[in-house]
Amino acid sequence: xxxxxxxxxxxxxxxxxxxxxxxxxxxxxxxxxxxxxxxxxxxxxxxxxxxxxxxxxxxxxxxxxxxxxxxxxxxxxxxxxxxxxxxxxxxxxxxxxxxxxxxxxxxxxxxxxxxxxxxxxxxxxxxxxxxxxxxxxxxxxxxxxxxxxxxxxxxxxxxxxxxxxxxxxxxxxxxxxxxxxxxxxxxxxxxxxxxxxxxxxxxxxxxxxxxxxxxxxxxxxxxxxxxxxxxxxxxxxxxxxxxxxxxxxxxxxxxxxxxxxxxxxxxxxxxxxxxxxxxxxxxxxxxxxxxxxxxxxxxxxxxxx
Ligand code: FDA
Numbered sequence: 001x002x003x004x005x006x007x008x009x010x011x012x013x014x015x016x017x018x019x020x021x022x023x024x025x026x027x028x029x030x031x032x033x034x035x036x037x038x039x040x041x042x043x044x045x046x047x048x049x050x051x052x053x054x055x056x057x058x059x060x061x062x063x064x065x066x067x068x069x070x071x072x073x074x075x076x077x078x079x080x081x082x083x084x085x086x087x088x089x090x091x092x093x094x095x096x097x098x099x100x101x102x103x104x105x106x107x108x109x110x111x112x113x114x115x116x117x118x119x120x121x122x123x124x125x126x127x128x129x130x131x132x133x134x135x136x137x138x139x140x141x142x143x144x145x146x147x148x149x150x151x152x153x154x155x156x157x158x159x160x161x162x163x164x165x166x167x168x169x170x171x172x173x174x175x176x177x178x179x180x181x182x183x184x185x186x187x188x189x190x191x192x193x194x195x196x197x198x199x200x201x202x203x204x205x206x207x208x209x210x211x212x213x214x215x216x217x218x219x220x221x222x223x224x225x226x227x228x229x230x231x232x233x234x235x236x237x238x239x240x241x242x243x244x245x246x247x248x249x250x251x252x253x254x255x256x257x258x259x260x261x262x263x264x265x266x267x268x269x270x271x272x273x274x275x276x277x278x279x280x281x282x283x284x285x286x287x288x289x290x291x292x293x294x295x296x297x298x299x300x301x302x303x304x305x
């Protein structure tokens with residue numbers, strides 16, 4: 001049953017008509033539980049509140065289905081506005097973004113041009129930018145772009161997904177190049193030819209990636225809500241004597257908030273991924289796909305007047 005619902009929500013996340021309508025509706029159906037607001041001001045306020053509770057953040061201005069150069073340019077401008085808002089408000093926060101938002105599907109060079117603009121703006125403000133990892137079709141090109149950008153900018157890193165067979169090899173290479181990585185299980189529907197179909201194998205691979213990247217001495221962000229992976233990381237850090245400065249835990253805004261604050265209290269660095277903006281629909285559907293149990297709160301909010 002859960003697998004069936006997962007497929008439905010992942011398919012819904014790609015529905016462009018619903019996405020268009022959702023922008024007009026405003027945050028609905030309980031989406032405000034996992035999306036921090038529609039404006040930059042609302043998002044910065046949420047970041048400030050989270051900082052006061054001992055966790056740092058990364059802001060993501062949501063955006064999907066970018067097909068025109070104008071939309072890509074606007075998304076890049078918005079990233080720079082977000083960096084400026086972080087800088088001016090002095091919150092403890094960096095930026096996450098997706099390359100398809102910046103025109104990757106239109107022209108790789110256009111995307112590179114926007115990334116350089118964003119990374120220079122971030123460097124001027126001493127901020128870090130994380131390139132989120134999208135579906136497998138964009139995986140290698142994202143890593144190629146990262147490598148090109150890192151010739152001029154070191155304030156950029158990316159994400160590696162434990163469900164992909166190729167990820168151990170990628171982590172070994174990126175570890176040698178001292179690239180800070182966010183490690184995740186992986187959020188997209190992928191074929192068994194490129195990704196582990198079984199959750200147990202993904203979890204095992206996740207642990208291997210954490211151990212490989214920490215051993216390389218590179219900065220490691222362990223992004224998960226899974227207690228077993230969190231406990232594995234804590235035990236590994238103690239066993240190997242890694243510094244608490246070498247890694248952080250990351251979780252999504254609105255998911256397992258009590259655990260986020262508890263980990264921070266225990267002395268671990270915790271970063272919350274804070275998405276905002278009117279293009280909330282695809283992100284919200286992917287979160288429902290991860291946990292169809294959350295559909296209950298959607299239904300409740302649907303019937304609430
Ligand atoms: P898993 O799905 O096994 O869940 C473990 C437990 O966590 C569940 O049993 C439940 O208790 C809780 N939980 C998980 N999801 C929940 C939800 N939606 N609501 C409530 N409880 C939930 N993916 C990607 O492909 N590219 C990327 O760039 C990123 N970026 C990213 C950043 C950050 C900060 C996080 C935390 C995650 C991502 N992801 C991602 C998503 C990631 O790949 C993965 O889909 C989710 O984190 C869910 O996997 P978990 O590791 O949490 O474990």
